[in-house]
Amino acid sequence: MHTIRRATREDAEIILAIQKRAFAEEGRRCKNWTIPPLTESLEAIIDHIETQTVFVACNGTQVIGSARGLSAGAECTIRGVSVEPEHQGSGVGSRLLRALESSYPAATRFELLTNTCLPGNVRFYERHGYVVAELRRFTETIELAFMTKAGSPAVS
Numbered sequence: 001m002h003t004i005r006r007a008t009r010e011d012a013e014i015i016l017a018i019q020k021r022a023f024a025e026e027g028r029r030c031k032n033w034t035i036p037p038l039t040e041s042l043e044a045i046i047d048h049i050e051t052q053t054v055f056v057a058c059n060g061t062q063v064i065g066s067a068r069g070l071s072a073g074a075e076c077t078i079r080g081v082s083v084e085p086e087h088q089g090s091g092v093g094s095r096l097l098r099a100l101e102s103s104y105p106a107a108t109r110f111e112l113l114t115n116t117c118l119p120g121n122v123r124f125y126e127r128h129g130y131v132v133a134e135l136r137r138f139t140e141t142i143e144l145a146f147m148t149k150a151g152s153p154a155v156s
Helices: 009-030 042-051 092-102 119-127
Strands: 003-006 053-059 062-072 075-083 109-115 131-137 143-150
Touching: 003 092, 009 042, 009 053, 009 062, 009 075, 042 053, 042 075, 053 092, 062 092, 075 092, 092 119, 109 119, 119 131, 119 143
Parallel strands: 075 109
Antiparallel strands: 003 053, 053 062, 062 075, 109 143, 131 143
């Protein structure tokens, strides 16, 4: 069974390495190696760990995936859901996504961008209740789906 825990600064390098491996297929299919998950800096990941919510999935002591939530008021942006390629399809991404959503009980809305060049991206989030609100052209070969999901209603 995989465990989910909060990321620490020491996890930053492995998070970045996994992210690059996880998004490599997307870069190949889109013929674009400048997509944000492939060009993000280690410093940006460290900043997210220190200022936002970052979870890692572990198989024993080995980190095999991560996901980030960035809050702005009552909204939470989901970023960087990435799982080691050999562990994709085993429920790790779903568990990371649920952990992030659960960590924002006051969020009234979750949002994210995902690349449509891999059809499984949109389907993955749709299975978790997200809907495509808008399609946005990023480059000639990349179309991003802006997806949203309602969070918990604000409690007075």
